[in-house]
Structure formats: C-alpha cells, structure tokens
C-alpha cells in the first residue's frame with residue numbers, strides 16, 4: 140500500500156516520516172517548490188504547554204497542548220536521530236498579565252498554577268520530556284522589583300516564570316527537509332496543486348494540476364494535511380464542517396537584537412489581543428503583537444492566497460507599529476536601534492481555527508483549541524493540527540490509524 144500525504148508543511152512531513160518509520164511508502168504532494176515553505180516556517184516555534192489558554196477554564200485546551208508538547212521533543216529526537224539538547228531553543232517564557240487582560244492577575248495566576256500541575260501529572264519527570272526543562276519545579280511568581288526591572292509595572296500586573304520554550308523553526312525545518320529527501324520510502328510531488336480526492340477502485344485518486352497539466356495518481360489511503368487548503372478538498376468529499384471557522388493572516392517579526400542581557404526576555408502577554416517576544420540564543424528576537432500583526436480574516440472555504448512576506452513600506456509599517464507598542468512596557472525593546480528595526484524581517488501565514496470572531500472576543504470559540512485532530516472517512520484522513528505544537532502527536536496517531544485501516548481492509 141502507498142499513502143498520499145497532501146501538504147508538505149510541518150504536519151504533512153511529520154506524518155510522512157511517521158509512516159515511513161513504520162515501513163509504509165509515502166508520496167507527499169505540495170504546490171510549493173520546496174517542503175515547508177508556508178506556515179511551517181512563519182511561526183515563532185513556541186511548543187505550547189497550555190499556559191496561554193486561560194479563556195478555556197475547562198483545561199481541555201491545556202491538556203491537549205501539554206500532550207502535544209510532551210510528544211514533540213521525543214518525536215523530533217527520534218526522527219532526526221539527535222538528542223533534544225542538540226536543538227536550538229529559546230529562553231523559557233515569562234507570562235506577563237497585561238492590565239487590560241480579559242482575566243485579572245489572581246485569576247491568571249490561578250490558571251497558570253492549575254495548568255502547571257496538570258503538565259506535571261502528564262510528564263514522566265525526566266529532562267527528556269521537554270527539551271531539558273524541569274517541569275516539576277514550581278512556577279515562580281515575580282516580585283514587584285523584578286517586574287519593574289523588565290516591564291512597566293503599571294502595565295504588567297503580574298509576571299510568572301514558566302519552563303515553556305520555543306524551537307527555532309528555520310533550523311528545525313531545514314533538518315526535516317534534508318531527512319525527508321534522504322528517506323527512500325518517501326517520494327515528493329512538488330509544484331503539484333491538489334484539487335480533489337476521489338474514490339477509485341479499492342483506494343483513492345488524487346487529482347490536480349502541475350506545471351505540465353492535469354495529474355491523477357492512485358493510492359491505497361490519503362492523508363489531507365493541507366492546512367489552509369484542507370477544507371476545500373474535504374468539501375469535495377462532502378466533509379465540510381457545519382460549524383463556523385476563521386482563517387487569520389498573522390505576521391511575526393525577526394530582529395537581530397543587541398544580544399545577552401540587553402535583549403528582552405522571552406515573554407507571552409496574556410490574556411487577549413496582545414502578543415509575545417521570543418529570545419533566541421543567537422540574539423534573534425521574534426515579536427508579534429495585536430492588532431498590527433493580524434492583518435486579514437477570512438471565513439471562506441479557501442482563504443485568499445495571502446502574501447506571507449510583506450516587503451517595503453508595508454513590512455516596515457508592521458515592524459514600527461509592533462516595536463513601538465511593545466516597547467511601551469517591555470523595557471529592553473527600547474534598546475533596539477533604528478538600524479536594528481530597519482533590518483527586521485516580517486513573515487506570516489494563515490491560522491485556521493473554529494469560531495466566528497477573533498481573539499479580542501473572550502467568548503470566541505477560537506480560545507478552545509482542543510477540537511482538533513484527525514477525522515477519517517474510511518482510508519481518507521483529514522488532519523487539523525491546530526498548532527505546530529500538536530503536529531508530532533497527531534503524526535504518530537495518524538500513522539497508527541492508517542495501519543489500523545489497512546489491517547481492517549485486509550481482513551474484510
């Protein structure tokens with residue numbers, strides 16, 4: 140049996156590797172001219188442990204993220220055959236409660252503490268759980284003096300140190316690409332726009348267009364991991380969800396900071412339309428901030444093919460507005476010079492989530508990120524990772540489902 144994986148983003152690549160490691164031949168289809176050229180490389184690489192989801196007090200989102208985060212390091216260490224300590228990760232994140240937060244400081248701290256307890260319950264207690272971090276160590280709540288050394292204390296009403304890290308997506312995706320190209324069980328169909336998947340005999344026909352014209356290839360099973368292209372292909376199989384969804388175009392900014400202690404700390408600002416800084420060891424700072432970095436919304440089945448790399452004045456406007464908003468209360472961002480800001484790079488991608496309204500609506504379904512994962516119709520599997528964090532977890536789950544489906548077909 141050969142399996143088609145639609146979408147060569149991080150989710151599709153993880154699924155392909157997971158299948159190949161189980162001895163299954165895979166063909167990856169992507170319309171780009173190389174793997175992982177869209178959302179997979181546009182994100183800040185945060186491996187979410189669940190601390191960000193205070194708007195879901197049921198803790199279902201936190202539980203889902205923690206499960207994904209704890210599977211992430213072991214998965215990439217296994218497929219890339221390197222210890223977790225060999226990957227480039229950021230300084231662990233502070234969580235800062237903004238004075239305009241949708242939850243006051245006491246509520247936010249209580250949520251973080253409960254989430255931390257939950258993570259401790261899911262972890263094995265080893266440094267191999269999550270990039271060398273000690274997940275059993277209690278969270279540290281900063282005192283006023285420490286807050287005032289890094290933030291405007293009138294804006295940051297509480298600051299909590301967490302063990303949550305980000306992984307440098309560019310170096311991770313570069314390694315993943317090389318690993319896939321070297322795998323004899325994986326074939327690539329780049330420059331292939333997938334349009335539909337049809338039942339064909341005892342399997343499926345993947346149809347679409349490539350630079351030479353129309354193509355049609357036959358497979359035993361198909362996995363749809365197309366992210367913003369996923370719903371369009373599902374819809375043609377009668378699988379369009381009945382609930383509302385939203386695609387948001389979100390940008391992030393990479394700036395080379397002064398480095399060392401002069402760089403701002405990694406910090407996630409909660410809860411609501413705020414953003415974060417990520418501080419990498421080579422001095423690179425990643426910034427993203429609402430509303431400047433979220434520039435378009437679409438509830439269409441197929442969102443517009445948004446420009447993910449705004450250049451010239453459009454890019455510079457996003458950088459200036461973001462740095463100036465964030466520097467109002469993250470003090471070390473004031474160390475960035477005009478030259479630093481001028482060399483900043485802006486890149487982004489679409490984010491798919493359930494709900495009709497954006498993050499500024501505390502009641503939006505967008506805050507509940509646990510209704511994600513794999514939906515199967517026989518040997519056709521559609522995967523919504525929800526977050527980068529979840530891709531390795533769903534990759535192994537999807538590979539197991541493909542194997543189970545193949546066993547069922549063999550015995551029926």
Ligand SMILES: Cc1cc2nc3c(=O)[nH]c(=O)nc-3n(C[C@H](O)[C@H](O)[C@H](O)COP(=O)(O)OP(=O)(O)OC[C@H]3O[C@@H](n4cnc5c(N)ncnc54)[C@H](O)[C@@H]3O)c2cc1C
Pocket residue numbers: 145146147148149150151168169170171174175176177178179180181182183184185186187331332333334364365366367368369389390391486487488489490524525526527528529
């Ligand atoms: C700015 C930003 C920051 C983010 N930060 C984080 C974070 O810190 N932590 C986190 O966990 N998540 C984060 N996310 C979300 C995360 O990046 C995504 O959930 C995840 O990358 C999506 O999966 P993917 O990598 O497979 O998507 P993609 O990389 O977009 O892969 C989908 C692939 O399918 C291809 N494709 C689409 N349609 C078709 C078609 N019809 N035919 C052929 N090919 C097609 C595309 O070319 C693409 O390569 C962020 C997202 C953004 C935009």
